[in-house]
Amino acid sequence: MQFIDLHTQYKRHEETIDKAVKRVLEDGHYIGGREVGELESTLAAFVGRRHAIACANGTDALKIVLMAKGIGPGDAVFTTPFTFFATAEVVGNLGATPVFVDIDEKTYNIDPAKLDEAIGKVKKAGTLVPRAVIPVDLFGQIAAFEAIVPVAEKHGLWLLEDAAQSFGAQRGGRRSCSFGLASTTSFFPAKPLGCYGDGGMIFTDDDELAVLCRSVAVHGKGRDKYDNVRLGLNSRLDTIQAAILLEKFKIFPAELEARDEAARRYSTWLSGKVTTPFIEPGCCSAWAQYCVRSPRRGEMMAALKTEKIPTAVYYPVPLHKVTAFSYLSPVTLPVSEAVAQDIFALPMHPYLEVSEQKKIADVITSC
Structure with missing residues (x-):
């Protein structure tokens, strides 16, 4: 996958x-x-x-x-x-x-x-x-x-x-x-x-x-x-x-629709298991990533990896804590710091098969 x-x-x-x-x-x-x-x-x-x-x-x-x-x-x-x-x-x-x-x-x-x-x-x-x-x-x-x-x-x-x-x-x-x-x-x-x-x-x-x-x-x-x-x-x-x-722009509208359909399936199947993305009223996301949150992130990512399902973390370290910005005055940004601890991304692209998404949802649900 x-x-x-x-x-x-x-x-x-x-x-x-x-x-x-x-x-x-x-x-x-x-x-x-x-x-x-x-x-x-x-x-x-x-x-x-x-x-x-x-x-x-x-x-x-x-x-x-x-x-x-x-x-x-x-x-x-x-x-x-x-x-x-x-x-x-x-x-x-x-x-x-x-x-x-x-x-x-x-x-x-x-x-x-x-x-x-x-x-x-x-x-x-x-x-x-x-x-x-x-x-x-x-x-x-x-x-x-x-x-x-x-x-x-x-x-x-x-x-x-x-x-x-x-x-x-x-x-x-x-x-x-x-x-x-x-x-x-x-x-x-x-x-x-x-x-x-x-x-x-x-x-x-x-x-x-x-x-x-x-x-x-x-x-x-x-x-x-x-x-x-x-x-x-x-x-x-x-x-x-x-x-x-x-050339890719010609197929872009169809790909956006496919991304949105994939996101809706994820949100339906994962609701109550993880915190799914919140899309504000009047907004349509381009779904560059589909990120969920769970205090059991490590366990879930490990279970997905066992099934050869790739995941990623966006973003593990908020920018005010990265080494390159250590010269700035230290600040505490609690929401960013909390989100960084439990967020992770699932596969997202226009060519996701329904069966692939169902497998992902089943693995997460079983954790």
Whole structure:
């Protein structure tokens, strides 16, 4: 059994994917080919943004936006500690300070009330300048932007939606990557919409920010690549990956539906045995992961392993406790710390067989 079954996906769509790759090879434009522009316009229209800027990966996408906005030493950027390291890593890389805010105990996304408190504390301390908030759409569910936006506006901060796990999700009729001043996503192979290498995308409605992000992504270029007007990165999406993504996007709606059906089966069969994911009213998750909680996590994971069923833990150590951030002032974030102790992920992908899910549920139920 596969935790994420990319092989089955490829075999079912092998012919169209191979043809797309071959077209790029025959065309010979391996960087900046027409497929990159086509992907940008296609995905911008899908999420409802004016601009989409392709880049090399989801981490660079976050960093490019922060660089374009001039984030640096002395700045405070507020985010969740319950996410992948990259979200806060890019803040530290630029010399700014990540300020971790505890999460909602049901959704595992950043808690808007605690965000308000955290910003107030930083303002009162006066040693850092609050600049931005990076809410993360964890496990595929969009963060509570209807509550986060007023908090950010109250304090004069701008929002960067980290939608690396949520592409395709919806909240209140809006799609993932349509919230905040800018949004970013990842096309890492395991993501809901993934390529066969690395890739990322930035989305924004701000014309000036879009120009700046394109510049930062290509060595800070101005009129051309030799007119370097600012310090930037070398962060471009390869044409082959764009071609693959265009083909995979054609099957993406059906895959989202299949993920949702798989999640519903899990939740039905596991209800009362473990804490199943909570999806807020008016929300549709992209189900990047299906994570459950149990104080008997170790026993359950061991039983599943015996049956050759893979599992994973997202995330075993909240970011405020990782070694890389030991230079920050210590904080206690009880919800993040509690969730990290008993959460684990089950296989989730569009090609899960009902029989496979039933076996997983039976093993957990028997523990």
